[in-house]
Structures are given as C-alpha cells and as structure tokens.
Amino acid sequence: xxxxxSPMSDNNFPSDLNLRPDLQVINSWxxxxxxxxxxxxxxxxxxxxxxxxxxxTGYGLESDARYIQACVEKGVQVIEQDIDEGLNNFLNQSxxxxxxxxxxxxxxxxxxxxxxxxxxxxxxIVTFPNFGYxxxxxxxxxxxRMPISKTLPHHWYDTPNIHLCTFKDFEDLCLSSGYRIxxxxxxxxxxxxxxxxxxxxxxxxxxAIYRITGDHAPVESL
Amino acid sequence: xxxxxxxLSSRNDGGSVGIIKPQTAIFNDLLKLKCGRTLxxxxxxxxxxxxxxxxASNAVLVxxxxxxxxxAAGLHYASDQKPGWWDTMIGPGKPIDTRKFFVVCPNxxxxxxxxxxxSTVNLETSTPFGPNFPIxxxxxxxxxxxxxxxYLGIHQWAAVIGGSLGGxxxxxxxxxxxxxxxxxxxxxxxxxxxxxxxxxxEIARQAILSDPDYHGGHYYxxxxxxxxxxxxxxxxxxxxxxxDYTMREKFGRELxxxxxxxxxxxEFQIESYLRYQGETFSSFFDANTYLLMTKxxxxxxxASEHNNNLCTALQKTxxxxxxxSFSTDWRFSPERSEEIVNxxxxxxxxxxxxxxxxxxxxxxxxxxxxxxxxLMRTYFNRINI
Numbered sequence: 001x002x003x004x005x006s007p008m009s010d011n012n013f014p015s016d017l018n019l020r021p022d023l024q025v026i027n028s029w030x031x032x033x034x035x036x037x038x039x040x041x042x043x044x045x046x047x048x049x050x051x052x053x054x055x056x057t058g059y060g061l062e063s064d065a066r067y068i069q070a071c072v073e074k075g076v077q078v079i080e081q082d083i084d085e086g087l088n089n090f091l092n093q094s095x096x097x098x099x100x101x102x103x104x105x106x107x108x109x110x111x112x113x114x115x116x117x118x119x120x121x122x123x124x125i126v127t128f129p130n131f132g133y134x135x136x137x138x139x140x141x142x143x144x145r146m147p148i149s150k151t152l153p154h155h156w157y158d159t160p161n162i163h164l165c166t167f168k169d170f171e172d173l174c175l176s177s178g179y180r181i182x183x184x185x186x187x188x189x190x191x192x193x194x195x196x197x198x199x200x201x202x203x204x205x206x207x208a209i210y211r212i213t214g215d216h217a218p219v220e221s222l
Numbered sequence: 223x224x225x226x227x228x229x230l231s232s233r234n235d236g237g238s239v240g241i242i243k244p245q246t247a248i249f250n251d252l253l254k255l256k257c258g259r260t261l262x263x264x265x266x267x268x269x270x271x272x273x274x275x276x277x278a279s280n281a282v283l284v285x286x287x288x289x290x291x292x293x294a295a296g297l298h299y300a301s302d303q304k305p306g307w308w309d310t311m312i313g314p315g316k317p318i319d320t321r322k323f324f325v326v327c328p329n330x331x332x333x334x335x336x337x338x339x340x341s342t343v344n345l346e347t348s349t350p351f352g353p354n355f356p357i358x359x360x361x362x363x364x365x366x367x368x369x370x371x372x373y374l375g376i377h378q379w380a381a382v383i384g385g386s387l388g389g390x391x392x393x394x395x396x397x398x399x400x401x402x403x404x405x406x407x408x409x410x411x412x413x414x415x416x417x418x419x420x421x422x423x424e425i426a427r428q429a430i431l432s433d434p435d436y437h438g439g440h441y442y443x444x445x446x447x448x449x450x451x452x453x454x455x456x457x458x459x460x461x462x463x464x465x466d467y468t469m470r471e472k473f474g475r476e477l478x479x480x481x482x483x484x485x486x487x488x489e490f491q492i493e494s495y496l497r498y499q500g501e502t503f504s505s506f507f508d509a510n511t512y513l514l515m516t517k518x519x520x521x522x523x524x525a526s527e528h529n530n531n532l533c534t535a536l537q538k539t540x541x542x543x544x545x546x547s548f549s550t551d552w553r554f555s556p557e558r559s560e561e562i563v564n565x566x567x568x569x570x571x572x573x574x575x576x577x578x579x580x581x582x583x584x585x586x587x588x589x590x591x592x593x594x595x596x597l598m599r600t601y602f603n604r605i606n607i
Contacts, residue, residue, distance in 0.1 A: 035570065057570070059567065059573075065576075065578075065579070065593055068576055068597075069593070069596060069597060069600065071574075072574060072576075072597060072600045072601055072604075073600050073604075075604055077572055077573060077574055078574050078575075079563060079567070079573070079574070079575045080575050080576050080577045081575075089560070089563075089564040089567060089568075090567065090568075091568060094568075094570075
C-alpha cells in the first residue's frame with residue numbers, strides 16, 4: 001500500500017541532514033522502533049530524523065501553524081495541540097519515549113507537564129537552557145539586567161521563557177518528585193561537549209539534556 | 223453544506239477543469255440497505271476530473287455534504303456563471319491537482335440532482351418514490367460509492383475526502399473498506415451528531431413536514447411544493463453554517479431601508495439575506511431529499527456498532543488520516559474533530575490534525591482559506607500514486 005504521511009515511504013535517507021548536536025544526543029538515546037511523542041515538535045526535524053535512523057513511529061504535538069505546515073511537508077505526523085493544556089488525550093504508558101526539546105521553560109506549569117510526560121511515556125527526554133550558565137551569571141552580576149544571549153535572545157518582557165531554571169533546580173524537582181535520572185548531558189550553545197563541561201555542568205553547560213523515568217529511585221545530586 | 227458565497231472566497235491559484243459533462247452509472251445489482259430494505263436497480267450521476275492512470279492508483283473520491291451534488295468543479299457550459307461547489311479546491315494547479323489525480327464526485331443515492339432518489343419514478347408504481355424512498359445511511363452511500371469505484375476500474379482510492387457530512391463518508395470508508403483507501407481526509411466533521419445537531423435537524427424537518435403543501439411527501443402529484451417549509455429549513459441550516467463573527471461583519475444590524483418600519487417585513491439585511499438564501503435553495507432542492515439527508519446525518523454513528531467505542535470502530539483501519547477543523551465552526555466544532563483524532567491516537571493510527579483559525583464558521587471548508595489550502599496542497603503533493 002502506498003503511504004505518504006510516513007517518510008518511510010521515501011527512499012532518500014536524509015544523510016546530509018544537518019541535525020543539531022543536542023538532537024543527535026537524543027537520537028543516541030532512542031531505541032530502534034520506539035514509539036515516540038515529541039511535544040512542541042517544531043518543524044519536525046527530530047521525528048523526521050528518528051524515523052530514518054531508528055525506524056520509530058510517533059507523533060509531534062505543535063500549536064504553531066507554520067511548524068505544522070513544515071511537518072506535513074516532511075510527512076511527519078503532527079497533531080495541532082497546545083501542550084499547556086496537558087496530555088489528557090493520551091493513555092498511560094502508551095509511548096516508549098516522550099520528548100520535549102527547548103520548550104520546558106515556555107510551559108505554564110513545567111512540573112505538571114513533566115508528570116504528564118512520565119505518565120504517558122516509559123521514558124522522558126527533556127532539554128532546556130541552563131539559567132545557571134556562567135555567561136548568564138556574569139551578565140546578571142555585571143550588568144544587573146536579565147541575561148540576553150544566543151540561547152536566550154529575548155527581553156524580559158517579550159520572552160516566551162517564563163520558567164527558566166538551572167540544572168540544579170531541575171534536579172531538585174526530579175528528586176522531590178521521585179523521578180529517576182537515567183542520563184544527562186550538557187552542551188554549550190555550539191552544542192558541543194567537553195571534559196570541563198562534565199566537571200562543572202551547572203556553570204559551563206548552556207543546554208541540558210536529561211533522560212528520566214518515573215521510577216522512585218534515588219537521584220544522585222549534581 | 224451551504225453554497226459557497228462568492229464574497230467570502232477569492233480566486234485560487236490554478237486553473238479550471240473546464241466544461242464538464244456529468245455521466246450516469248446504472249446499477250442492476252441488488253443493494254441491501256441498512257434500514258433492511260433493498261433497491262434492485264439505481265443510478266448514480268457523477269463527474270470526473272483529470273485522467274485515471276494506467277494502474278488506477280491516482281483516484282480521489284470527493285464526497286458531498288447535505289445539500290451538495292456531483293458538480294464539484296468546472297462549468298457545465300461556456301457562459302456558466304456558477305462553477306462547481308469545490309472549484310477552489312479541485313483543478314489543474316489547485317490543492318487537489320487534476321494533473322496528478324483522477325477525481326470522482328457522485329451525487330449520493332437519495333439525492334435530487336440526477337441520482338436515484340425520492341423524486342425518481344418508482345418503476346413498480348409509475349409514480350415518484352416520494353416519502354417511500356428508503357432512508358439511506360452514510361454506510362449505504364459508502365457501499366454505492368464502492369460499486370461506482372469498481373465500475374470505473376478503481377480498486378483502491380488514493381484518497382477519500384469530504385467536509386461535514388462528506389467527511390463522515392470519508393471516515394466510514396476507512397472503517398468499511400480499510401484496504402481500499404490510502405488516505406481518509408475528514409474536514410469540519412464529527413464522529414456522530416450531538417443532541418443539539420439533531421435538534422436543529424428536527425426543526426428543519428418539522429418545517430417541511432408541517433407545510434400544508436408537503437402532502438405527506440406526495441407533493442409531486444399535486445403540482446404543489448412545500449416551498450415555505452424547505453425555505454425555513456434552509457434558513458435555519460444556513461445560520462448554523464455561518465459564525466457570529468461573519469454575520470456581524472457582513473450584516474451587523476444594517477437595515478435595508480435605513481429606518482425601522484415597525485412591521486414584520488424583512489427590515490434587517492440579515493433577514494433579507496436568509497430569506498433570499500432559503501428561497502433560492504427551495505427552488506432547486508427536493509424537500510424529501512432534504513429530509514433524507516438530515517436523517518443520514520442523525521443516524522451516523524460508526525461507534526454504535528462497536529459498543530459505542532470509537533476506538534474499537536477505528537481499530538481495523540489501514541489508511542492514513544488527515545483531520546481538519548475550523549476554529550469558529552460551531553456546527554461541528556474542533557472538539558468534535560478531536561474526538562476522531564483522539565480515537566485514532568489511542569489506536570496509534572497514522573494521523574495529522576490541523577485546527578485552522580478561520581472566522582467563517584462551518585462554511586470554511588468550502589472557502590479558499592490560505593492555511594487550509596496550503597495544507598491540503600502539501601498533503602496531496604505527498605500522496606504517492
């Protein structure tokens with residue numbers, strides 16, 4: 001049977017796809033043939049890539065019309081849905097992985113969406129900008145103003161980032177909620193990884209990538 | 223569902239399919255209907271646009287809504303001022319591009335535009351069927367459309383598409399013939415009618431049934447016609463196709479003569495508009511067909527055959543789905559489309575859903591709304607044939 005909406009029907013694997021390094025990290029954490037739900041999937045790049053590289057199936061949730069159009073152009077299954085309103089339309093543990101990249105800080109109630117993601121997915125992968133990044137600290141310390149950077153390009157009054165946090169803040173939330181951190185990586189704005197980052201992630205890391213489950217297991221502190 | 227209003231729609235990119243001659247397919251194979259009755263023979267009038275390819279893999283079935291018909295695109299003669307009801311969507315270079323696809327649009331059984339229906343003469347009695355014409359369901363239409371497909375040499379549709387009642391047919395197709403439809407495109411529709419929807423239909427029916435000229439449905443023989451009832455039914459229906467916003471923008475409280483006359487004439491522009499719409503409609507539409515179509519809407523409920531569980535009803539579908547809703551559609555609101563989307567998600571079926579922000583209400587599905595048409599164009603571009 002011919003199909004369109006799955007890019008699997010195309011034979012041109014996007015080998016030259018210039019995938020952001022943080023998405024490459026996520027790719028390495030997703031198992032073959034997983035079912036994936038991507039919250040705030042944007043233009044569908046990640047799902048498109050995972051469909052080829054890991055033969056995943058799944059959906060993206062998105063509320064921006066331009067991104068939805070971009071997903072349809074790629075053949076990525078996209079559902080127009082405001083994730084701030086929750087995931088009530090998804091069953092418990094119905095996806096292998098629920099992903100949210102660079103959107104947690106824009107959510108009205110991040111702690112609730114995390115709980116929802118862990119209800120729907122067996123694993124959760126989440127990425128967000130680290131407000132404790134040294135440049136942000138320095139900006140606030142020296143200029144006395146809210147940091148503006150490549151990762152955080154907005155003014156305080158027009159930013160969609162209403163819930164910025166540091167890695168430590170995020171891990172505190174995981175600890176108090178009983179979530180287990182399976183893996184974490186930090187990258188800088190060039191999305192690169194190095195030894196210094198691993199030693200001082202909360203200072204040197206600009207973007208955090210976490211892989212968590214809802215298991216009630218002890219969490220090691222940063 | 224409603225006739226597209228030329229002031230609301232703009233010219234689309236792309237051309238016309240040109241002058242189209244409707245065709246008729248005659249069926250002499252017994253048709254068992256959901257109501258338990260049978261039809262020995264029946265005719266379907268239909269139009270086609272584009273060319274069926276050698277492997278018959280490029281066929282698109284367009285299903286019409288309550289007051290629709292087979293004339294979806296193009297013109298019937300050179301000076302024809304009124305193109306088909308979905309002319310903005312279908313044609314060379316249009317979202318459903320007839321340079322790629324072979325598009326088929328029949329008038330449904332029970333209709334009044336050339337397919338067998340209540341106004342057809344029953345050969346057994348030599349009089350029109352009238353109210354004795356069996357009530358047809360959406361599943362019955364799918365069955366007849368399936369036969370029409372086979373008649374045309376189409377064993378699998380690239381897509382079945384429709385808005386409103388037409389979307390219900392596209393959904394029923396995915397359930398009834400899972401292997402014979404690759405894409406089910408359901409626009410401004412619902413998995414079943416709400417009590418409010420049925421209530422509106424019932425008022426429309428009562429308007430017709432209580433018209434003294436209805437004559438129990440046998441008005442064909444009396445040379446009378448329940449014009450007033452059908453006019454009222456259409457006026458009521460038309461209100462549900464528009465949004466509050468559209469009515470306010472278009473008519474507001476504007477008066478025809480500029481002053482209040484303190485009488486019961488059509489004083490406000492909206493009154494005059496509705497009367498005109500109702501009267502025009504009643505001059506070409508058959509009242510018995512209107513009754514039948516509203517019943518088909520009321521009865522549609524594919525979940526009812528699966529313990530009232532829409533998820534179960536959709537379990538065996540094999541097609542991909544595109545579901546589209548419009549923000550100001552209060553007849554079949556986005557939430558109604560989302561019922562379908564959520565049932566598909568629970569089944570892990572391939573589905574894409576877009577909730578188009580549009581002020582024009584239910585009628586949006588007939589209009590050239592940029593985001594809607596861009597999406598349709600892209601989706602159809604990607605359909606492999």
